[in-house]
Amino acid sequence: MEITKWERFWMSFRLYQLWCFLVLNLRILWGVSHSKRPPRFVIEYRVSYLEAGGSYPCTIANADRPPQVGHRVILGGNRFEIIEVSPLRPPRGTFCFLQALCKEAED
Amino acid sequence: MATVAIIGAGFAGHTAALYLGHRLGRDHHIVMISKNDYFLYLPSLVWVGVGHMPPEKVRVPLKPVYDRMHVHFVQGTAREVHPDENYVLVEKAGGGPVRVNYDYLLVATGPKLNFEGTPGLGPQHGHTLSICCLNHAIQCRDAYGQCIERMKRGERVRMVIGVGHPRSTCQGAAFEYITNVHKDLVKLGLRDRAELMWFSNEPAIGDFGVGGVYTGSGSRVRSSEDFTTSIFREFDIKWQVRKGARHVVADRVCWEDYEGNFGETEYDFAMLIPQFIGSPLKYIGRNGEDVSSKLVNQDGFVIVDGFYGLPYERLVYTPEAWPATYQNPNYRNIFAAGIAFAAPGSISVPHITRNGTNMTASAPRTGMVSGTIGRLVAKNIISLLEQGRMTHQERMTEMFSACIASMSGSLWDGSAVSITLFPTVPNFLRYRNRCGRDPFGTRIEIGLAGAWMKRMIHTTMLWKVQGNLGWRIIPE
Numbered sequence A: 001m002e003i004t005k006w007e008r009f010w011m012s013f014r015l016y017q018l019w020c021f022l023v024l025n026l027r028i029l030w031g032v033s034h035s036k037r038p039p040r041f042v043i044e045y046r047v048s049y050l051e052a053g054g055s056y057p058c059t060i061a062n063a064d065r066p067p068q069v070g071h072r073v074i075l076g077g078n079r080f081e082i083i084e085v086s087p088l089r090p091p092r093g094t095f096c097f098l099q100a101l102c103k104e105a106e107d
Numbered sequence B: 001m002a003t004v005a006i007i008g009a010g011f012a013g014h015t016a017a018l019y020l021g022h023r024l025g026r027d028h029h030i031v032m033i034s035k036n037d038y039f040l041y042l043p044s045l046v047w048v049g050v051g052h053m054p055p056e057k058v059r060v061p062l063k064p065v066y067d068r069m070h071v072h073f074v075q076g077t078a079r080e081v082h083p084d085e086n087y088v089l090v091e092k093a094g095g096g097p098v099r100v101n102y103d104y105l106l107v108a109t110g111p112k113l114n115f116e117g118t119p120g121l122g123p124q125h126g127h128t129l130s131i132c133c134l135n136h137a138i139q140c141r142d143a144y145g146q147c148i149e150r151m152k153r154g155e156r157v158r159m160v161i162g163v164g165h166p167r168s169t170c171q172g173a174a175f176e177y178i179t180n181v182h183k184d185l186v187k188l189g190l191r192d193r194a195e196l197m198w199f200s201n202e203p204a205i206g207d208f209g210v211g212g213v214y215t216g217s218g219s220r221v222r223s224s225e226d227f228t229t230s231i232f233r234e235f236d237i238k239w240q241v242r243k244g245a246r247h248v249v250a251d252r253v254c255w256e257d258y259e260g261n262f263g264e265t266e267y268d269f270a271m272l273i274p275q276f277i278g279s280p281l282k283y284i285g286r287n288g289e290d291v292s293s294k295l296v297n298q299d300g301f302v303i304v305d306g307f308y309g310l311p312y313e314r315l316v317y318t319p320e321a322w323p324a325t326y327q328n329p330n331y332r333n334i335f336a337a338g339i340a341f342a343a344p345g346s347i348s349v350p351h352i353t354r355n356g357t358n359m360t361a362s363a364p365r366t367g368m369v370s371g372t373i374g375r376l377v378a379k380n381i382i383s384l385l386e387q388g389r390m391t392h393q394e395r396m397t398e399m400f401s402a403c404i405a406s407m408s409g410s411l412w413d414g415s416a417v418s419i420t421l422f423p424t425v426p427n428f429l430r431y432r433n434r435c436g437r438d439p440f441g442t443r444i445e446i447g448l449a450g451a452w453m454k455r456m457i458h459t460t461m462l463w464k465v466q467g468n469l470g471w472r473i474i475p476e
């Protein structure tokens, strides 16, 4: 494909390029405003707690905050420490499904 | 009073520092740790590399800006992050190590230029040039000047420009450089003495690591492949795509192609962009153990809230696998922005050669994308401190970006290719067309308007990064 004579003409025709410049500015402003999400969303978390190499069966719980490494949770009466967090599947909208790997807390 | 530390005053980190300083600087402690005491406006390094812009014009001193914005500036290189104890160990410029404590940390270290990934590549230990940082661009300008002298003496020079690794990204910058070189040589009346060669790992010419762009509608749809081909034909630039440099010697690039064949391309002057990997920070746990696996992927990019490991075919139809808040899943007070965060995959179609070489153009994160993510993370840290929860999210599958590749800086007879992408990463669930993008927001065009736009962006961005009046209304 070659650049045609007409395209070459329009590329340097200054009045037309001024129009293109204005449209490009508008497009950028339009794009920027469309890519922003309304700043108030709530992420819901579903967390699958799993003991690393242990016998404790998995527990699934809903939460409004994500689990955090180093935090303690009580599962089936035992205290566990979270050692690793990873997503179990891609989030859907504002819903996240996470897996928190735990070990029995030492204290 | 909380401490927010940021590592790296590039597009992402500096933008975040401006927002954080402006909103929180008086009540909280905002610390910027960065290697250099200036902000470098990288896109204009292309002009430095052809000698059209003096290096001073692409630098903005940081200290005066941060003093005004209530940001504490530590000039130095961050070496270690201790995420369990919440501190960063910094090797201060001209001093010993200092410890910077934080409540929130933003890693915005941009890329490490992995010249070692391709033996013989790079200006320091290799044979090729680069325009990826200021010193390199100056070296490149000088080498280009020597080529011009040779051409003036009547010699013919073979110039190879593009990318220097099978997994490189940033083809846009190299494209801008080759077209600037062409225009410059035309102006000097030396174009017939130079053979220009485009060398890239893209699956097709005009892919630019974003899977190409389609513009127009109905029967007038035009792809960036047609577009770039016509520009290269017009400029008499030859091209070699679907090739990854394996190693470079003094006068030739040794490559492997998509089909797994090996070959060589000779050069007298080569500007090849290296692979980008994550900054080599050490992540150390409470007992001195290495906790990198919880924070970074094998390329050193910070793992955030994306969904990693999906095969390309599934990733393409899973826009929500792309990160939304850029928060590390293991250490919730650590965020990453710009090139530093780990993308869940490539945007371009990946390819493994029959020899097992991964030849995939990595996902680019342009200046606009990096700045946008920097702003978003800053706003989330602000809301975490003020409301206890995050309020912003923006995935690259819903994020606009613009990239202007100038071909000559002249405002009278220059021209540039303007590429706008909405969204940056195709979202085939939302836009059921060939390129998975909005037809109005996605365009590629060439003309003088682009040259004006490029100059306007240079001026307005330098205004913005100085935190001058109205900086917040200028888009990243």
Ligand SMILES: Cc1cc2nc3c(=O)[nH]c(=O)nc-3n(C[C@H](O)[C@H](O)[C@H](O)COP(=O)(O)OP(=O)(O)OC[C@H]3O[C@@H](n4cnc5c(N)ncnc54)[C@H](O)[C@@H]3O)c2cc1C
Pocket: B007, B008, B009, B010, B011, B012, B013, B033, B034, B035, B036, B042, B043, B044, B045, B046, B076, B077, B078, B079, B108, B109, B110, B111, B131, B132, B133, B170, B173, B279, B281, B337, B338, B339, B340, B365, B366, B367, B368, B369, B370, B402, B403, B404, B405
């Ligand atoms: C030649 C060229 C042209 C380009 N042209 C365009 C363009 O036209 N449009 C566009 O949108 N994008 C363009 N880009 C891409 C754009 O520049 C990058 O996307 C952008 O710079 C990424 O921003 P960042 O903040 O992630 O990283 P950077 O801008 O690279 O900033 C990282 C910062 O962190 C600092 N740092 C790194 N490690 C450490 C450490 N350990 N301790 C302390 N500080 C550290 C670095 O010194 C640097 O200041 C271009 C890039 C290049 C190289």
